[in-house]
Amino acid sequence: MASVKAPSDLLRRLRARFDETGYTIDGVRERLGDVAAGALAREELVPALRATKDLDPLAALIRLWWLGVPVSTAAADLPLSELVQCGLLVKVGDAVQASVHLQPWETGGYVVSDRKVRPGDPAVRRDHVVGAGGASANLAQLVTRQPVERALDLGTGCGVQVLHLADRAGHIVATDVNRRALDLAQLSWGLSGIEGVDVRRGSMFDPVEDERFDLIVSNPPFVISPHARLTYREAGYQADDFCRELVRLAPTHLNPGGHCQLLANWLHVKGEDWQDRLGGWLAETGCDGWAVQRDAQDPAEYVELWLKDAAEQGTPAYRERYDEWLAWFEAQNVTGIGFGWITLHASGTLDPVVRVEELSQQVELPVGAYLADILDSITTAHRLTDDDLLATALHLSKGVLEERIGLPGAEDPTHIILRQTRGLRRTTTVGTVEAALAGVCDGQLPLAPLLAAIGDILGEQHLSPTPLRPLIAEGYFHT
Numbered sequence: 001m002a003s004v005k006a007p008s009d010l011l012r013r014l015r016a017r018f019d020e021t022g023y024t025i026d027g028v029r030e031r032l033g034d035v036a037a038g039a040l041a042r043e044e045l046v047p048a049l050r051a052t053k054d055l056d057p058l059a060a061l062i063r064l065w066w067l068g069v070p071v072s073t074a075a076a077d078l079p080l081s082e083l084v085q086c087g088l089l090v091k092v093g094d095a096v097q098a099s100v101h102l103q104p105w106e107t108g109g110y111v112v113s114d115r116k117v118r119p120g121d122p123a124v125r126r127d128h129v130v131g132a133g134g135a136s137a138n139l140a141q142l143v144t145r146q147p148v149e150r151a152l153d154l155g156t157g158c159g160v161q162v163l164h165l166a167d168r169a170g171h172i173v174a175t176d177v178n179r180r181a182l183d184l185a186q187l188s189w190g191l192s193g194i195e196g197v198d199v200r201r202g203s204m205f206d207p208v209e210d211e212r213f214d215l216i217v218s219n220p221p222f223v224i225s226p227h228a229r230l231t232y233r234e235a236g237y238q239a240d241d242f243c244r245e246l247v248r249l250a251p252t253h254l255n256p257g258g259h260c261q262l263l264a265n266w267l268h269v270k271g272e273d274w275q276d277r278l279g280g281w282l283a284e285t286g287c288d289g290w291a292v293q294r295d296a297q298d299p300a301e302y303v304e305l306w307l308k309d310a311a312e313q314g315t316p317a318y319r320e321r322y323d324e325w326l327a328w329f330e331a332q333n334v335t336g337i338g339f340g341w342i343t344l345h346a347s348g349t350l351d352p353v354v355r356v357e358e359l360s361q362q363v364e365l366p367v368g369a370y371l372a373d374i375l376d377s378i379t380t381a382h383r384l385t386d387d388d389l390l391a392t393a394l395h396l397s398k399g400v401l402e403e404r405i406g407l408p409g410a411e412d413p414t415h416i417i418l419r420q421t422r423g424l425r426r427t428t429t430v431g432t433v434e435a436a437l438a439g440v441c442d443g444q445l446p447l448a449p450l451l452a453a454i455g456d457i458l459g460e461q462h463l464s465p466t467p468l469r470p471l472i473a474e475g476y477f478h479t
């Protein structure tokens with residue numbers, strides 16, 4: 001497909017057409033219904049075709065831009081010749097077909113990308129521009145909501161992160177190595193009414209060599225594979241070095257107080273603790289860091305996921321590629337691959353703290369709305385000495401509940417659990433002292449007299465504040 005560029009006036013008219021026809025997230029969701037939407041998520045088109053068979057204006061738009069099937073020129077009530085001329089549509093007999101996937105997005109804007117390949121489609125082109133999906137939304141939910149002056153979206157692809165940043169960043173630089181990605185991203189922004197994005201082509205931080213930002217976001221090409229075959233997911237660095245290099249270089253591009261937030265993959269290597277490996281990346285930066293593993297797969301699951309992502313199952317090369325990829329992992333003693341979030345905060349401290357953890361539960365979204373509290377909890381727990389802690393009046397955080405589990409009829413519980421009903425929704429087992437503190441920490445009295453009173457009741461002298469530290473780091477208590 002040749003490059004697709006459209007005049008801003010055409011994009012404005014197209015957008016107006018979408019608005020009046022109801023080609024919006026809610027409009028599409030309502031028209032397709034849960035069954036067809038579920039089937040589409042499994043790459044099955046038939047229920048969605050049935051839901052749009054009337055070919056009314058909304059159905060025609062869904063078929064054309066979302067499902068990617070030809071629509072008769074009579075049914076497509078659009079400026080067809082202009083759209084064909086700029087390459088957004090192609091003529092197929094007396095029908096037209098979209099050359100891109102054009103979907104409404106949750107911000108109220110639109111995202112233009114290549115259509116996801118389905119089994120049986122021709123092989124994915126090397127410069128395929130991946131659409132906005134689960135990973136894009138995942139990063140967007142993680143990113144801080146604080147307004148910033150300068151933001152960088154590294155590896156902008158279809159431009160979706162910019163849609164999320166547009167209302168809270170004064171100036172946005174968006175980069176990508178793939179020229180087609182930058183072309184399609186500009187269509188996304190044009191349709192979404194976003195102007196003034198500073199577009200640069202180049203790898204890693206090359207396009208912003210001497211520049212600094214208050215916020216860097218990246219959903220990078222994090223896939224770890226033996227060959228860089230597809231630009232949207234593989235950058236051609238050895239193993240997990242692309243994400244590592246992003247983390248290493250980010251601090252030199254952050255303003256004081258700035259944040260870098262990215263999605264990443266990392267290897268689990270035999271004989272090495274993955275938390276130490278990942279923690280090592282962050283510790284080198286001098287920033288406060290928080291890394292979260294949201295999922296981990298064994299090598300076979302991982303290879304299958306990414307071969308299927310490129311619709312390679314059932315192709316003659318499938319087994320060979322699968323085998324080669326597994327052999328490559330084996331040669332590097334890889335036992336698994338982690339996926340998750342990395343956040344760096346250039347807090348300017350001389351005593352940075354790095355926390356690496358695993359969170360598999362559903363968390364409250366968007367995480368970005370309470371990111372500052374998470375980082376504050378981690379750094380507070382790290383920096384308060386025991387004496388500071390004893391002099392501090394702690395509060396139990398909102399939404400923390402206590403659960404007692406024990407044998408029926410028993411006087412004392414076997415386990416006492418604190419459960420967060422908000423935020424990261426953690427749970428932890430605590431001892432009697434911490435449970436008692438959860439009942440009395442309302443910010444009125446410092447910890448020292450509270451511990452002394454609890455010690456009197458339990459017959460224990462000099463209770464230590466140290467067990468409180470992880471509970472502060474994890475947000476059960478705050479100062």
Ligand SMILES: C[S@@+](CC[C@H](N)C(=O)[O-])C[C@H]1O[C@@H](n2cnc3c(N)ncnc32)[C@H](O)[C@@H]1O
Pocket residue numbers: 130131132133135136139154155156157158159160161175176177178181202203204219220221222231232233234235
């Ligand atoms: C997974 S896509 C992310 C797209 C989009 N930002 C999102 O959130 O959905 C990764 C993007 O990184 C780009 N990319 C690949 N190699 C790169 C490199 N060396 N430097 C910068 N960007 C790169 C790809 O072209 C692709 O658009």
